[in-house]
Amino acid sequence: MPDCEVFGAPSEDACSQARRLCSFIQASPSAFHAVDEITSRLRDVGFRYLPENAAWSMEPGGCYFTTRNASSVITWRIGDNMPEDGYHFQIAASHSDSPAFKVKDAAELSAPGNALRLNVEAYGGMIDYTWFDRPLGLAGRVMVRDDSRIESRLLFIDRPVALIPSVAIHMNREVNKGFAPDRQVDACPLFSAGALGAGSFDAFLAGELGVDPAQIVGRDVFLVSLEAARIWGAADEFVSAPRLDDLMCAHASLEAFLSAKQNGCVSVYCCFDNEEVGSNTKQGAMSTMLRDVLERINDALGFSWQDLRRALAASMMASCDNAHAVHPNHPEKADEGNRCFLNGGIVVKEAANQAYCTDAFSRAVFTGICADAGVPVQRFANKSNMAGGSTLGNLSNIQASMHAVDIGCPQIAMHSSYETAGVLDALYARRALEAFFETDIRIDGASSATLVSPQEA
Numbered sequence: 001m002p003d004c005e006v007f008g009a010p011s012e013d014a015c016s017q018a019r020r021l022c023s024f025i026q027a028s029p030s031a032f033h034a035v036d037e038i039t040s041r042l043r044d045v046g047f048r049y050l051p052e053n054a055a056w057s058m059e060p061g062g063c064y065f066t067t068r069n070a071s072s073v074i075t076w077r078i079g080d081n082m083p084e085d086g087y088h089f090q091i092a093a094s095h096s097d098s099p100a101f102k103v104k105d106a107a108e109l110s111a112p113g114n115a116l117r118l119n120v121e122a123y124g125g126m127i128d129y130t131w132f133d134r135p136l137g138l139a140g141r142v143m144v145r146d147d148s149r150i151e152s153r154l155l156f157i158d159r160p161v162a163l164i165p166s167v168a169i170h171m172n173r174e175v176n177k178g179f180a181p182d183r184q185v186d187a188c189p190l191f192s193a194g195a196l197g198a199g200s201f202d203a204f205l206a207g208e209l210g211v212d213p214a215q216i217v218g219r220d221v222f223l224v225s226l227e228a229a230r231i232w233g234a235a236d237e238f239v240s241a242p243r244l245d246d247l248m249c250a251h252a253s254l255e256a257f258l259s260a261k262q263n264g265c266v267s268v269y270c271c272f273d274n275e276e277v278g279s280n281t282k283q284g285a286m287s288t289m290l291r292d293v294l295e296r297i298n299d300a301l302g303f304s305w306q307d308l309r310r311a312l313a314a315s316m317m318a319s320c321d322n323a324h325a326v327h328p329n330h331p332e333k334a335d336e337g338n339r340c341f342l343n344g345g346i347v348v349k350e351a352a353n354q355a356y357c358t359d360a361f362s363r364a365v366f367t368g369i370c371a372d373a374g375v376p377v378q379r380f381a382n383k384s385n386m387a388g389g390s391t392l393g394n395l396s397n398i399q400a401s402m403h404a405v406d407i408g409c410p411q412i413a414m415h416s417s418y419e420t421a422g423v424l425d426a427l428y429a430r431r432a433l434e435a436f437f438e439t440d441i442r443i444d445g446a447s448s449a450t451l452v453s454p455q456e457a
Contacts, residue, residue, distance in 0.1 A: 009235045010343075014427040017255075018239045021426050022229035024251045025241045029139035029156050029224045031071040031096035031273045034247060036154060038073050038254060038271060039065060045258060047075060052292075058300045066293060069283040070141065070152060071096055071273035074293045078301070081263040086307065088314035089294060089402070090441060091268040092253040092433055093285065093392055094321065095275035098243040099124030099415050101131065101187065101223040103138070107201040114194035118162055118201065120187065120223065124276030128181045130417040135160030136189060136223045143218035144211050153209050155219075160226060161204075162189035189223060225417040237343060237423055244419040246275065248409050249320035252426060256433030262454070264440045266297060275321070275392050285392035291399040314443045316365065317404040318436055319357055319393025320429075322421070323347035323380045325410035338381035340410040343422035345376030346432040349391075349406040357393035361446050362405035366436070368451055373435035375428055378410065403443060407432070 010018070028034035043049070047063040050056050058064055058078060065075035073096075079087075101120040109117040122128070138157040143150055164187055169175055181187050192200065199213070205221070206213040229241030241247075250271050257269040274284040281287060298308040325342050326334045340347045348366060350358040370377045382388035393404045409429050411421040440452035 008424075010237060010423040011427075014424050015231060015236060017427040017430060018231050018423040020255070021239065021248060021251050022231070022241060025229040025243055025247050028096075028243065028247055029137070029158070030141075030222055032141045032154055032220070033139060033156060034096040034250065035067060035071055035073045035271065035273075038075075038250070039067060041254070041258070042075055056296050056300050058297065060301075068287075068289050069273060072271065072283040072289060074268065074270045074290065075257070076266055076268045076293070076297065077257075077261075078297070079263040079265050079267070082266075083264065086310050086314065087265060087303075088311050088316075088441075088443070089266045089268055090262065090315065090437060091270060091290075091317040091402075092257060092436065093270040093272065093290075093317055093319050093396060094250040094253055095246045095273065095285070095392055096250060096271045097124070097273050097276050098245060098247070099126035099276050101126075101189070103201075103219070103221045103223070108191075108198060109188055111190075114197075115190065116192035116194075116196050116200060117188040118191050120189065122183055122187075123222065125415055127413075127416045128183065128187060129179060131187070131223070131225070132164045132166045132181075134163065134417065135226055136162045136164070137226050138162070138205075138221055139224045140219065140221040142205055142209060142216055142221065144209065144215045145217045146215065150217060155205060155208065155221060156224075157208055158224075158226065162191050162223060164189045227418050231423055238420055239423050239426060240418055240420045242418055244411055244421055245322045245414050246320070248322060248411070248421060248426065249429065252409070252429035253318070253320050253433050256430050256437055260434045260437035262438050262440060264452075267437050268293075270396075272392060272396075279392055279395045285396040286398055288399055290396055294400055312400060312402050313445070315402040316362065316441050316443065317357075317393060317396070317402055318366065318433065319391055319396070319404055319406045320433070321391040321406070321408045322411045322414065323349050323408040324414060325412050325421075327412050333383070333386070335381050335383045338379050340378035340380050342410055342412070342420075343424040344410060345378050345425065345428050346370065347378045347380050347408050347410050349380045349408060351382060351388060354394060355388060355390035356406035357397060357404040358406045361449070362403050365403070365441060365443075365449050365451070366405040366407065369435050369439050369441075370432050372439070372451065372453060373431060375432045375435065377432075380410075403446070
């Protein structure tokens with residue numbers, strides 16, 4: 001357990017960080033919206049968009065970003081004082097997606113009494129029952145055709161338009177002894193009691209977008225919990241929201257990337273889609289996206305193929321994805337020693353099966369950076385008799401191999417429709433990642449690393 005002094009009532013700085021996180025989450029009801037929000041912030045501070053299908057040019061001191069599928073983004077800042085004998089990358093990677101119910105292409109299901117339901121399927125490993133009896137909106141992207149042109153439109157219906165109703169206890173007397181929803185039967189959202197007929201779903205979306213229903217030719221639309229992100233507790237210790245996993249890390253690493261300045265390397269921020277379903281898509285962490293970007297940076301700066309391989313060997317990634325805090329009602333679910341707590345500090349995650357990319361070397365480097373910055377660090381490992389999850393660090397290393405550490409903010413109720421974390425941890429995460437980006441990490445193989453602080457650089 002961390003030292004007690006890291007806990008306590010949050011400062012105004014911590015509350016301000018958590019409020020900004022809440023605003024970011026409210027603006028990011030889907031991966032498409034999250035990337036739109038991130039790129040909007042990048043444009044506001046002068047980053048230049050480089051489309052993947054365009055020729056790229058860049059220069060030392062420049063700030064750039066690119067996207068793929070409108071649901072993944074990579075942005076980078078090139079140091080203006082990189083060493084002549086070789087450069088390296090310092091990368092923070094998170095993900096934009098969260099578990100949710102996705103509306104199928106044939107979206108409508110009939111029901112008795114002329115009622116209309118939505119036909120949905122689960123995206124990611126979600127806690128199904130947390131979606132029941134909760135007013136739901138819709139968000140994602142809709143493809144619209146206008147003559148010969150097909151274009152994407154963001155959609156966010158932020159008012160209750162659907163609900164997944166429970167069966168009354170009178171009709172299921174054993175429900176409190178265990179409920180395993182049949183997703184094809186129990187998880188169909190109610191959309192209309194009879195006022196809407198066949199074809200109403202696309203007509204409804206078309207009305208929201210101001211187009212004709214016949215113009216809708218494709219969609220990636222998800223149910224959205226409309227419960228507001230908020231700080232709560234008698235001492236304002238908690239922050240709860242939909243999609244904390246992984247928008248909490250995406251937000252902290254973005255703010256850290258934008259505020260830190262390190263002239264001796266190429267600083268990179270990644271936010272990938274599809275982590276919750278394995279990352280093996282064209283825009284996922286296992287895709288060529290990161291490798292493609294790093295290769296094009298290397299080429300645009302006039303470096304050789306060998307220079308890029310040397311750079312990758314000297315680089316480091318912080319794979320940022322939230323960690324399981326000790327559940328107050330079920331402490332037996334956590335490993336006896338390798339456990340973390342809300343408001344106890346940033347978490348380093350490690351697993352012998354390599355589901356996490358942390359090893360002794362990357363742990364030592366990252367915890368050393370945090371120690372120098374005065375940021376508390378916790379540890380997490382799964383119980384040896386329980387299967388754990390995985391994340392994106394090792395998967396991205398398949399395409400672009402480098403030293404990497406898995407970190408995250410402690411949270412409870414991961415993959416619920418409404419998750420909970422600590423207000424202090426939002427600030428600790430940003431400070432840890434600021435220190436990561438500001439420190440010049442000079443790596444010599446896997447035998448040594450020198451941490452050069454901004455004051456020493």
